[in-house]
Amino acid sequence: MQSFKLKIVTPRSVFYEGEAVQVIAKTQAGNIGILAGHTPYVAPLVPSPLRISENGTDFRTAAVSTGVIKAEKDRVTVVAGAVEWAEDIDVARAERSKERAERELAAKKGDKEFERAEQRLKRALNRLSVSGKL
Amino acid sequence: MATANMKDVKRRIKSVESTMQITKAMQLVASSKLRRAKERALAAQPFFETLYDTMSDISNDPAFKSVYTKKKLLRSTLIVVIAGDRGLAGGFNSNVLKLAVSHAEELKASGDKVSVIAIGKKAVEFFEKRGYDVISAYPQVAENMDIYDAEDISEEIIQKFRSAYFDQVDLVYTTFVSALSQTPVAVSVLPVKDLGNGRKHSSLTEYDPSPEEVFDSLVPQYLTGLIYAAVVDSFASEQAARRTAMESASDNAEEMINGLSLLYNRARQAMITQELTEISSASLNDSQ
Numbered sequence: 001m002q003s004f005k006l007k008i009v010t011p012r013s014v015f016y017e018g019e020a021v022q023v024i025a026k027t028q029a030g031n032i033g034i035l036a037g038h039t040p041y042v043a044p045l046v047p048s049p050l051r052i053s054e055n056g057t058d059f060r061t062a063a064v065s066t067g068v069i070k071a072e073k074d075r076v077t078v079v080a081g082a083v084e085w086a087e088d089i090d091v092a093r094a095e096r097s098k099e100r101a102e103r104e105l106a107a108k109k110g111d112k113e114f115e116r117a118e119q120r121l122k123r124a125l126n127r128l129s130v131s132g133k134l
Numbered sequence: 135m136a137t138a139n140m141k142d143v144k145r146r147i148k149s150v151e152s153t154m155q156i157t158k159a160m161q162l163v164a165s166s167k168l169r170r171a172k173e174r175a176l177a178a179q180p181f182f183e184t185l186y187d188t189m190s191d192i193s194n195d196p197a198f199k200s201v202y203t204k205k206k207l208l209r210s211t212l213i214v215v216i217a218g219d220r221g222l223a224g225g226f227n228s229n230v231l232k233l234a235v236s237h238a239e240e241l242k243a244s245g246d247k248v249s250v251i252a253i254g255k256k257a258v259e260f261f262e263k264r265g266y267d268v269i270s271a272y273p274q275v276a277e278n279m280d281i282y283d284a285e286d287i288s289e290e291i292i293q294k295f296r297s298a299y300f301d302q303v304d305l306v307y308t309t310f311v312s313a314l315s316q317t318p319v320a321v322s323v324l325p326v327k328d329l330g331n332g333r334k335h336s337s338l339t340e341y342d343p344s345p346e347e348v349f350d351s352l353v354p355q356y357l358t359g360l361i362y363a364a365v366v367d368s369f370a371s372e373q374a375a376r377r378t379a380m381e382s383a384s385d386n387a388e389e390m391i392n393g394l395s396l397l398y399n400r401a402r403q404a405m406i407t408q409e410l411t412e413i414s415s416a417s418l419n420d421s422q
Contacts, residue, residue: 011178039338042342
């Protein structure tokens with residue numbers, strides 16, 4: 001299968017740089033799969049599992065927080081606040097941040113706090129589900 | 135008299151020596167922290183470039199409009215000030231705070247309402263004491279800043295920006311030029327402007343769901359990245375400033391020790407000479 005250059009960058013580092021055959025990401029509208037030769041495309045990502053295949057059959061999964069995916073002629077770039085391989089996720093930390101978000105949601109503060117807590121809960125749940133601990 | 139003086143000098147040498155030990159240790163700690171901070175600052179570069187490129191691509195579209203690019207209507211500005219958590223870093227804190235105050239006064243003079251978000255303990259204390267409208271304070275985040283901390287700060291700014299608490303956001307922090315030079319800077323962050331490279335053209339890129347929505351979802355991330363980078367940059371500057379300050383303190387201490395040792399040796403020599411004179415004149419008196 002044809003491959004393309006995939007690059008995943010976060011403020012912390014260039015998380016991944018290499019050849020890939022397919023990448024599956026989740027945008028606001030739903031899952032999209034990108035293969036080599038995709039039309040130029042840009043879409044925001046929601047906190048979700050990002051699946052990458054280097055050979056077309058096996059997929060590696062990583063948790064992304066909000067970000068953006070950008071497909072150009074022969075390469076795809078993912079920019080995200082944070083990306084972690086499923087096996088590297090700090091489950092305890094994710095649990096803590098989930099509990100904190102749930103507490104804040106239960107406290108029923110203002111709309112803004114609610115929205116922030118909701119975002120945090122989404123991120124935490126995403127990390128937990130990617131790591132398989134949910 | 136000579137003996138009392140010698141004791142004093144000896145005590146001073148001891149005290150300067152122990153101070154020098156502390157400044158030397160601080161210098162070493164700052165150097166190693168500086169190295170790590172520089173790496174972090176460097177690692178954030180590609181993230182920025184990609185986001186910035188994407189945003190400027192979108193804004194090149196002629197029909198493009200966004201709440202984040204609209205012109206200033208209200209006269210209300212938020213200043214995000216980043217300073218250190220600790221002192222003993224030469225002019226680091228006072229330089230950046232001085233710039234922040236003069237920037238705020240300038241805005242006030244032109245009729246703007248000014249509010250402040252203070253990052254770093256020194257900035258928090260400074261602005262609270264001076265009666266500024268500090269809408270939130272984030273002390274002690276710089277050293278272990280991670281992207282989620284930056285996200286919290288940027289979410290707060292975005293929400294207040296969107297609900298029109300203010301319509302301009304400026305960032306005041308210290309940028310790391312070199313190990314010897316750190317400059318405080320004030321940069322305008324929101325509204326987003328000067329993005330396009332001037333060429334207006336509609337691109338063939340497909341934006342899902344629309345260029346505006348992609349852009350609007352990028353801005354908070356861009357801001358998060360900016361804040362993260364500024365904090366990391368400022369932290370690197372703080373360490374560099376502290377290292378330089380501690381280096382010159384150690385040098386000064388060494389100079390003082392040298393001077394005092396000279397004094398001590400002189401006093402000792404004078405005492406010996408005096409004793410010799412006394413003994414020899416005494417023996418001279420005896421033989422007569």
